Amino acid sequence: MGCTTIVRSGLPGSGRRLPGPPGRDEVRHQLALILASPLFRNSRHYPALLRHIVEETLEGRQGHLKERSLGVDVFGREPNYDTNLDPVVRTSACEVRKRLAQFYNEHRGETLVQIDLPHGCYVPEFRYREAAAEPEAITTAAPPEAEPAPQGPWRLAWRRYRTAVLVAAVALLGLAALSSGMRRSAVERFWSPVWGASDSVMVCLGVGARPAYADPDSGPTISQVMNRDSVAFSDAITMARITALLQENRKRFDVRKETAFTLNDFRRGPVVLIGAFNNLWTLRLENHLRFVFENDPIAQHTLFIRDRQNPSRVSWRSDTSTPYAKLPADYAIISRFVDPRTEKTVVVVAGITKDGTMAAGEFVTGERYLNALSRQAPSGWEHKNLQVVISTEIMNGIPAPPRILATYFW
Numbered sequence: 001m002g003c004t005t006i007v008r009s010g011l012p013g014s015g016r017r018l019p020g021p022p023g024r025d026e027v028r029h030q031l032a033l034i035l036a037s038p039l040f041r042n043s044r045h046y047p048a049l050l051r052h053i054v055e056e057t058l059e060g061r062q063g064h065l066k067e068r069s070l071g072v073d074v075f076g077r078e079p080n081y082d083t084n085l086d087p088v089v090r091t092s093a094c095e096v097r098k099r100l101a102q103f104y105n106e107h108r109g110e111t112l113v114q115i116d117l118p119h120g121c122y123v124p125e126f127r128y129r130e131a132a133a134e135p136e137a138i139t140t141a142a143p144p145e146a147e148p149a150p151q152g153p154w155r156l157a158w159r160r161y162r163t164a165v166l167v168a169a170v171a172l173l174g175l176a177a178l179s180s181g182m183r184r185s186a187v188e189r190f191w192s193p194v195w196g197a198s199d200s201v202m203v204c205l206g207v208g209a210r211p212a213y214a215d216p217d218s219g220p221t222i223s224q225v226m227n228r229d230s231v232a233f234s235d236a237i238t239m240a241r242i243t244a245l246l247q248e249n250r251k252r253f254d255v256r257k258e259t260a261f262t263l264n265d266f267r268r269g270p271v272v273l274i275g276a277f278n279n280l281w282t283l284r285l286e287n288h289l290r291f292v293f294e295n296d297p298i299a300q301h302t303l304f305i306r307d308r309q310n311p312s313r314v315s316w317r318s319d320t321s322t323p324y325a326k327l328p329a330d331y332a333i334i335s336r337f338v339d340p341r342t343e344k345t346v347v348v349v350a351g352i353t354k355d356g357t358m359a360a361g362e363f364v365t366g367e368r369y370l371n372a373l374s375r376q377a378p379s380g381w382e383h384k385n386l387q388v389v390i391s392t393e394i395m396n397g398i399p400a401p402p403r404i405l406a407t408y409f410w
Contacts, residue, residue: 022113022126024058030113039099046099049074049092053124054115065122087288090340093122095385095410098338102383104129119343186370189382191245193336193345198269200252203242205235206275206282207257231257234354235275238361242272242349245365266342275357276333276350277303285346290408291333291387293352303352305331305389307406316389316405318352329393331405332356334364337385359392359402369402376407384409 022030031054034040040047052074053065067089071077075088083089097117104114116125184192194201207230239255246253258279261271266281273282276293286292290309296302296317304317316331332351339346349364351357363369373388374381387408393400 022128026113027054027058027115027126030111030115033111034100034103034115037103039103045075045088045092046096049089050096050100050115050117050124053117053122057124057126062123067122070122087340089122091288093117094338094340094343098383185367186374187245187365187367189374190336190364190370191249192382193338194270194272194347195249195251197345200254200269201246202261202265202269202271203239203253203255204258204261204271204273204279204281205231205239205255206278207231207259232275232278232354232357234351234358235278238274238349238357241361241365242274263341266339266344266346268344270345270347272347272349274349274361276352279350282348282350285339285341286333286335286348288340289335289337289387291335291389291406293333293350305333305352307389316352316391320353325397327353327355327394329391330354330356330359330399331389331391332360332363332402334360334388334390335386337387355392355394355399356390359390359399363388363390363402369404372404373407376404378409381409386410 031051035047035051040050049070052070056062056065067083068079068081070089071081071083071086072079075092077086077088097119100115100117104111112129114127114129116127118125188195243253243255258273258275258281261281265271266285273279273285276282277295283293290307292306292308294304294306296304296314301321302317302319304314307313318327318330330351330353333348335346335348337346338344347364349357349360351360377386378384388404389406390402391405392402
C-alpha cells in the first residue's frame with residue numbers, strides 16, 4: 001500500500017500560524033527527546049525502528065519504507081524472509097504508535113513538534129502541535145473590606161506565607177489525583193485497554209471436535225450438527241465469568257463460536273479468545289508471542305506451553321493419555337496484547353486442558369489474583385502488552401487456586 005508523507009503546519013499557543021512545516025533540526029531534536037524518554041530508551045527494537053523511518057523520511061527516501069525492507073535494514077532479517085510468519089515490523093510499528101501517543105499525552109504543552117506514525121503506513125508525519133492560547137488576564141477590584149498586605153519588614157514574610165499556602169494546596173490536589181488513580185482496582189487496570197477501546201467486546205469460544213461427515217452430498221445430519229455445536233463446560237464457565245464482568249461494567253458483548261469469526265471481524269474491536277487447542281484463533285493470533293501452545297511432535301498425546309526465550313524449558317506440559325484422576329496439575333496462558341494484523345486489543349484466556357482454562361477465567365476476573373499480578377508488574381503495566389503463565393494444582397479432580405509461574409511485559 002502506498003503512503004505519502006504528510007507534513008502539516010500547526011498553531012502555536014499565540015494562535016499564529018508557523019511559517020511552514022518543522023525543519024530537519026527541529027524534527028531531529030524532537031526525535032532525541034522521544035528516544036531519551038523511558039518509553040523508548042529501555043527498548044532495543046522500537047528506538048531503532050523510529051530513528052530509521054524518521055531519518056529516511058528527512059532524507060527523502062520514504063519510498064523505501066516498506067515492511068520487507070524495514071525487516072532487513074532494521075531487524076537484520078534475510079531479504080527473502082516470510083513477513084507473514086515473522087511480523088516483527090508490524091508488531092514493532094504498532095508498539096511505536098502506542099508509545100508515541102503515550103509520550104505526547106504525558107508531555108502536553110511541553111513540546112512543539114509532533115512525530116506521528118499513521119496506521120497502515122511506515123512513513124512518519126511531522127507537524128507543529130496545537131496548543132491552547134493563554135487565557136486573558138482577568139482584573140477584579142479588591143473588596144473595600146479586604147485586609148491590605150503587610151508593609152515594611154513584614155512584606156517578605158507575608159509573601160513567603162502566601163507561597164507556602166499555594167504550594168501546599170497544589171500538593172494536596174496532586175495527592176488527591178494520585179490517590180484517585182491508585183484506587184483503581186487491579187481488575188479495572190487489567191481490562192482498561194479492552195473497556196476503553198470500544199463499547200462492545202467480542203467473545204470467541206472454541207468448539208468441540210470437528211468430525212468428518214460421511215456423506216458430503218447430503219450434508220451433515222441433525223445429530224452431527226448438534227455435536228458440532230457443543231461447547232466445553234469449562235469454556236462455558238469461563239465465558240460466564242467474563243460476560244458477567246462485562247455486564248457489571250455496562251459493556252455490550254457478542255459471543256460466537258470460533259468458526260463464526262473472520263479476521264475482518266476482529267478488526268472492528270477488542271476480542272476475548274477462550275480456549276487453546278479447541279480454538280484456532282488462539283493458536284493463530286498468539287503464534288508470534290513469547291509463550292505459545294504447542295503439540296509435542298515426538299511424544300504423542302503431549303501438549304505443552306513453549307517459552308521461546310527459553311526453548312529448552314518444557315516443564316509446563318500435559319500428557320492427554322494420562323487418566324484424569326491422576327492429572328497432578330494444569331497450565332494456562334493469559335495474554336493481553338495489541339495484534340499487529342488487526343491493531344485491536346486481544347485477550348487470551350486459555351489452558352492446556354479444561355482445568356487450566358477455568359483457572360485462567362478465575363484469574364482474569366478475580367481481584368485477588370490480579371492484585372498479585374500488579375505487585376509483580378512494572379509501572380504502567382495497564383498500558384503494556386502482557387503474558388502470564390499460571391498453574392493450578394489438581395487434587396481428586398478439583399483444581400486449586402491459580403498460581404503465577406511467569407510473566408512478560410512489553
